[in-house]
Amino acid sequence: MMAGLLLGLLTAAGLPDDAVIALIMVDRFADGAPNRPDVVAPSSPQALRLFQGGDLPGLRARLGYLHDLGVTHLWLTPLHQQIVGPPVDETAPYHGYWPQTLDAVDPHFGSLADLQGLVDDAAALHMGVILDVVTNHLGYGANDPLHLVRAHCGDDDVSSCLFGLPDLQTEDERVRAIVVDKTLWWARQAPLAGFRIDAFKHVDRATSTALRAAVPPGFFTLAEEWGASPGDAVVDEILSSGAADAVFDFGFAGLARDFVQGRMRSAAFVHHLVKRDADAAPRAPMLPFLDNHDLATWTGSVGAQRSPIGAALLLTNRGIPVVTWGTELLREGGATDPENRSFMPWDRAEQQQHDPSSSFHFWRRLIHLRTSSIAARRGTLSIRGHDVDDSAPHFTVYERRHEQQRVVTALALDRPLHHIEPLARAAHLVDVIAWHGRAQREGEQLVIDVDKDGAVVVVLQDPSPGGP
Numbered sequence: 001m002m003a004g005l006l007l008g009l010l011t012a013a014g015l016p017d018d019a020v021i022a023l024i025m026v027d028r029f030a031d032g033a034p035n036r037p038d039v040v041a042p043s044s045p046q047a048l049r050l051f052q053g054g055d056l057p058g059l060r061a062r063l064g065y066l067h068d069l070g071v072t073h074l075w076l077t078p079l080h081q082q083i084v085g086p087p088v089d090e091t092a093p094y095h096g097y098w099p100q101t102l103d104a105v106d107p108h109f110g111s112l113a114d115l116q117g118l119v120d121d122a123a124a125l126h127m128g129v130i131l132d133v134v135t136n137h138l139g140y141g142a143n144d145p146l147h148l149v150r151a152h153c154g155d156d157d158v159s160s161c162l163f164g165l166p167d168l169q170t171e172d173e174r175v176r177a178i179v180v181d182k183t184l185w186w187a188r189q190a191p192l193a194g195f196r197i198d199a200f201k202h203v204d205r206a207t208s209t210a211l212r213a214a215v216p217p218g219f220f221t222l223a224e225e226w227g228a229s230p231g232d233a234v235v236d237e238i239l240s241s242g243a244a245d246a247v248f249d250f251g252f253a254g255l256a257r258d259f260v261q262g263r264m265r266s267a268a269f270v271h272h273l274v275k276r277d278a279d280a281a282p283r284a285p286m287l288p289f290l291d292n293h294d295l296a297t298w299t300g301s302v303g304a305q306r307s308p309i310g311a312a313l314l315l316t317n318r319g320i321p322v323v324t325w326g327t328e329l330l331r332e333g334g335a336t337d338p339e340n341r342s343f344m345p346w347d348r349a350e351q352q353q354h355d356p357s358s359s360f361h362f363w364r365r366l367i368h369l370r371t372s373s374i375a376a377r378r379g380t381l382s383i384r385g386h387d388v389d390d391s392a393p394h395f396t397v398y399e400r401r402h403e404q405q406r407v408v409t410a411l412a413l414d415r416p417l418h419h420i421e422p423l424a425r426a427a428h429l430v431d432v433i434a435w436h437g438r439a440q441r442e443g444e445q446l447v448i449d450v451d452k453d454g455a456v457v458v459v460l461q462d463p464s465p466g467g468p
């Protein structure tokens with residue numbers, strides 16, 4: 001009861017424990033209304049920095065794919081009406097982060113009715129829509145009839161002009177009230193699940209707190225506090241002050257990348273994994289991810305063979321996992337934007353959906369495990385094995401246990417792994433989810449074999465105490 005009350009207080013707005021969020025960059029996901037004049041085909045040489053035609057009708061038509069994948073929430077990049085005119089440095093505001101008007105839908109993405117229809121259709125599939133909102137700045141050269149922008153850029157996080165963008169002077173109470181009201185406009189138009197607050201570090205805290213205090217019941221706000229990790233003082237401060245309901249976990253992204261790229265010894269990895277688990281629980285609602293639209297793509301960084309290892313890590317650790325569009329289809333992207341914002345590779349979707357050994361199916365099965373298993377998402381963590389020498393990382397095996405259920409995750413890099421777990425006589429092997437590997441029962445042992453650059457997740461059910 002105490003734990004429930006505590007969680008209830010800290011996530012008063014109702015961020016669900018079993019959520020799995022998909023980051024969707026609207027312009028780069030699905031084109032449902034082709035032939036707009038300033039849209040270029042994703043295949044054209046100039047396309048990386050221009051609108052490629054993804055929109056709300058396209059996303060709406062692909063909701064079935066996302067529902068089948070198993071995600072529970074969609075985080076959409078901002079839909080604010082963007083600045084118009086010649087692209088800045090030959091870049092158009094396809095990403096949505098250069099607002100002209102805070103409370104209007106940019107026609108590139110569709111209409112307000114399209115957004116309302118999308119939210120309705122998603123709700124019918126039990127999916128929530130989280131909208132990215134810009135409360136820190138306007139786009140380059142934006143008209144500012146209400147004088148919301150500061151006249152002089154400062155030199156601290158809040159008052160500086162991020163990337164030279166006109167900075168909203170939200171520490172001024174008049175400006176704050178207008179920005180909060182225009183942001184809430186989105187929540188008034190459609191029953192959204194929450195907001196993702198862009199550039200959180202650069203917005204004065206009182207504005208984020210005022211926004212969160214004014215959102216509808218059940219609505220949550222997610223803080224993009226760049227670089228934050230569980231255990232950081234700033235995370236505690238954000239959560240305890242009521243400035244947001246959860247914080248993106250940049251530390252997890254770095255940890256996963258260092259291990260899977262082979263740059264961190266297994267012993268160090270295990271140490272950090274255990275520490276993170278303690279720091280993330282039970283107090284700090286964190287949002288772990290492998291990559292996002294501001295970082296190098298996961299698959300581009302670790303390679304297609306190792307990419308699904310990230311799914312095993314992301315979906316069997318604490319926090320609300322966030323998967324970037326197309327990672328499940330091994331979208332390569334690139335090291336920086338705009339290369340990392342490549343279009344969803346739909347040409348691979350059908351083939352992978354029909355191939356039980358595909359990356360798509362590995363992700364899909366793990367996401368469904370995640371949403372159905374308390375053990376997978378927040379069972380007690382114990383390390384079952386890892387390299388002990390100082391050579392390149394080779395393997396890590398860990399288990400999460402909740403009541404009678406055990407979820408064992410075995411990861412192998414560079415060389416194959418042969419791992420044996422003792423099993424109770426009456427234990428039941430519930431499921432084996434494998435990317436290049438296998439597991440089977442042999443008497444009172446569970447034998448896990450992981451191929452080089454593979455991952456195997458095994459679900460076990462121990463007998464009930466006093467049971468047969």
Ligand SMILES: [Ca+2]
Nearest residue numbers: 158167202203
């Ligand atoms: Ca600012």
